[in-house]
């Protein structure tokens with residue numbers, strides 16, 4: 001008999017097998033069992049957090065003789081609920097990758113030609129120190145002449161604290177503006193926060209440009225799998241591509257790329273023109289609703305208008321708007337991160353937030369919730385050694401997007417020599433801007449202008465190839481980081 005097994009079933013099976021551990025070997029001899037018992041006594045189980053992606057699921061590392069032999073899900077963490085995805089389980093390879101950076105390297109050729117020599121830590125520190133002293137002497141101790149950036153992770157804040165509070169530079173960048181910053185800014189400026197979709201209790205969810213069956217987000221992905229297909233949550237997936245998430249949807253709406261704003265505006269038009277929105281909530285919480293109503297009604301954002309732009313039939317748009325409001329306030333237009341890279345993404349997020357708010361699904365069970373962080377207190381940071389010498393070079397943009405600045409705007413200013421003072425060096429921590437910031441030729445141009453580039457990472461990267469000094473970093477399985485709390489988890 002041919003037995004077929006899907007990838008998903010295989011992965012489920014592998015998790016289940018690893019959870020039951022030794023009991024799967026019940027047929028082995030008593031001798032083998034006692035050897036196994038002794039072996040098990042040598043294994044230490046260390047609770048840890050997965051950092052293979054932004055979710056930070058809880059894991060247990062099995063450590064034998066100082067070697068991590070496997071990673072398993074930690075059942076006690078409510079955010080990840082006993083789940084460690086395939087990528088999380090494979091995190092062990094980040095630790096034992098043969099290509100890991102193992103010692104400091106100093107550039108031995110031209111910038112970018114990949115020639116480095118092995119150096120001791122003292123040599124590397126001396127090299128960095130001499131260059132920095134020279135730069136700061138020439139720039140009258142303006143600490144902001146040295147920029148720094150960090151990839152997302154539990155150590156990001158430690159690095160940032162050191163560079164901002166201890167060293168004194170104001171020019172920090174992270175991934176936000178090349179990731180979800182427009183979504184966070186759009187929601188925050190409209191309803192006061194980005195929040196979390198309460199997928200455990202929502203009855204109706206519109207998911208657009210968020211592929212939760214493939215791009216896992218805990219606990220949303222688990223709730224979606226648990227509650228769709230007639231188990232409490234109606235799911236509408238809006239995506240140009242028929243994804244694995246679309247397979248779980250009650251309704252799949254293929255949309256033309258980059259046209260989501262027209263779809264949301266038409267839903268809003270239907271809700272307002274037919275007065276099916278949550279009038280009690282709106283009367284209590286909206287500011288200047290009459291002006292907003294007038295704008296929507298006079299704008300001509302009809303389903304027929306949107307059909308021509310999005311390719312979604314007007315009748316479908318009407319049905320979704322009515323169904324959404326019928327389930328409200330347990331209805332959410334899922335916030336997601338981005339749909340396509342487009343200049344209207346900020347306004348799209350504002351329209352999505354407003355549509356959810358029209359149903360009253362804000363700060364209620366089954367809507368967008370804001371959660372609370374555990375009161376952990378502040379990290380103990382010594383008093384700043386230096387005040388930031390100069391404000392960040394992109395301070396006008398940073399005022400809009402928060403303290404993370406705009407990677408593209410910041411890069412362009414440096415590359416084009418349009419900064420109020422020179423940026424002469426950069427520390428790059430666990431980020432690869434040569435790969436992740438659009439227009440790598442321009443990013444290279446930026447690095448080539450600098451007198452000192454230091455890359456700190458676990459692996460060589462495209463950006464490391466432009467560094468003067470490369471310093472090897474620990475993986476998340478080797479570090480201890482400050483305790484953090486995730487809102488609502």
Ligand code: SF4
Nearest residue numbers: 050053056057085088
């Ligand atoms: S979703 Fe997967 S990779 Fe991301 S933190 Fe959780 S287990 Fe790790």
